[in-house]
Amino acid sequence: MSEQSSGTPPNTINLLADYESQLNQLMQLDVSTVSQADKSSYLLNILNCLHQHHQHQCQAYGNICVANQQQQSASSLATLPYLAVRLFKQLELRSIETAQIFKVLQSSGTTSQTPARVFLDKATSARQSKTLINILQRTIGKQRLPMLIIDSPSIVKDPKFSARAAGIQGLAFFGRDHCYALDENMQLNWPAIEVFSAKYADKPVLIFGFTFMLWAYFIQVLKQQNKQLNLTQAIVLHSGGWKKLEEQKVDNNTFKAQIKHTIGANKVHNFYGMAEQVGTIFVECAQGHLHAPLLADVIVRNPYDFSVCEMGEQGIIQVLSALPTSYPGFSLLTEDLGRITAIDTCPCGQLGKTIAIDGRLPQTEVRGCSDTQTSETRGAVA
Ligand SMILES: [Zn+2]
Incomplete structure (x- = not known):
């Protein structure tokens, strides 16, 4: 929001230098060795830097902090201010000048809704990509694998579906020899699938799709047509929410069993993430649990009084991310329920x-970005 004619003031330069050095320290650590207590203390320092930085650079964020008497640094992650995620639809929230805007992500592309706008500069965008790579390499390894995308190639060309397209493009970076499994009518492109699965039968490949589309437009259609693939070494990544599958009484075990049956794959990983916090995604481990990544954390809040829930208690998910300096989205109250x-x-x-x-x-x-297919698919990565 701030348009500064005389450049960034020296105190905010120090703040960002301090932020970068603390972030780099945390990035050097391994998620297998950093306990929650240690992570919380690292993150608190980093997020307090961001809290001060955005007060200086984003007038709207500063005003919110003043109104809530939250200008001071927080003493715990739970007492940091948080913004309702829908504010990104209602306000132009950014902490960079117009000239620094590198990319604007939109999380909803339909005309019936105002899209959320997330303003990225080069530094934030680079941090997001680096973090996404670090997180996903834990699951899919460092090699770029041949990739089957459960979507239509036309989707990435359609400007109306920017978040869905951004999600696909973000993931496509991790693959090579890309094959789109669906045509522009969302029907199976069987000739293409057949070539891909013959070429890579029993070899490591990456399959990505939004959860409901993977289920409804791929797995179910293969099943109806009595088709089976031999992609036994495939790693399947999917994201976008379970709502439609729950309505059909499909749980994660059923989902995985049918993927095993139709594709042959054993490795299936869901992930959770927000278009407003690209990079810090929560990936499902081999035990079936969604993990907060090293540079992010999660708090669950009571929907009535916003107090912090106990472990196991259902509430509203608040996500914290150490990455965004170009927009004040480091602490967001989502519209998702969880535990x-x-x-x-x-x-x-x-x-x-x-x-x-x-x-x-x-x-x-x-808040769909692919409303013609499912109202809950969200572009989580870019
Ligand atoms: Zn785990």
């Missing part, structure tokens, strides 16, 4: 918190 399921105790060996997402808050605005 903390473990802290430092997941058998997979990753420390920190794991969460379960239970659905959307009732009567919140539907």
Whole structure:
């Protein structure tokens, strides 16, 4: 928001230098060795830097902090200010000058809704990409794998679907020899799938799709047509929410069993993330739990008084991310309901918190970016 004619004041330069050095320190650590207590103290310092930085650079954020008497640094992650995620639809929230805008992400592309706008500069965008790579390489390894995308190639060309397209493009970076499994009518492109699966049968490949589309437009159609693939070494990544699958009484075990049956793949990983916090995604481990990544954390709040819920108690998910300097989105109250399921105790060996997402808050605005297919698919990565 701030348009400064005389450049960035020296105190904010120090603040950002301090932020960068603390962030770099945390990035050097391994998520398997940093306990929740240690992570919280690292993150608190980093997020307090961001809290001060955005007060200096974003007038709207500063005003919100003044109105809530939250200008001071917080003493714990739970007492940091948080913004309702829908504010990114209502306000132009940015902490950079117009000339520094590198990319604007929009999380909803339909005309019936105002899209959320997330303003990125080069530094924030680079931080997001680097973090996404670090997180996903834990699951898919460092090699770029041949990639089957469960979507239509036309989607990435359609400006109306920017978040869905951004999600696909973000993930496509991790693959090579890309094959789109659906045509522009969202029907199976069987000739293309057949070539891909013959070429890469029993070889490592990456499959990505939004959860509902993977289920409804791929797995179910293969099943109806009695088709089976031999992609036994495939790693399947999917994201976008379970609401439509829950309505069809499909749980994660059923989902995985049918993927195993139709594609042959054993490795299936869901991930949770916000278009407003690209980079810090929560990936499902081999034990089936969504893990807060090293540079992010999660708090669950009571929907009535916003107090912090106990472990296991359902509430509204608040996500914290150490990455954004170009917009004040480091602490966001989402419109998702969920629970903390473990802290430092997941058998997979990753420390920190794991969460379960239970659905959307009732009567919140539907925030789809692929509404013609599903109202809940969200572009989580870019
Ligand atoms: Zn785990």
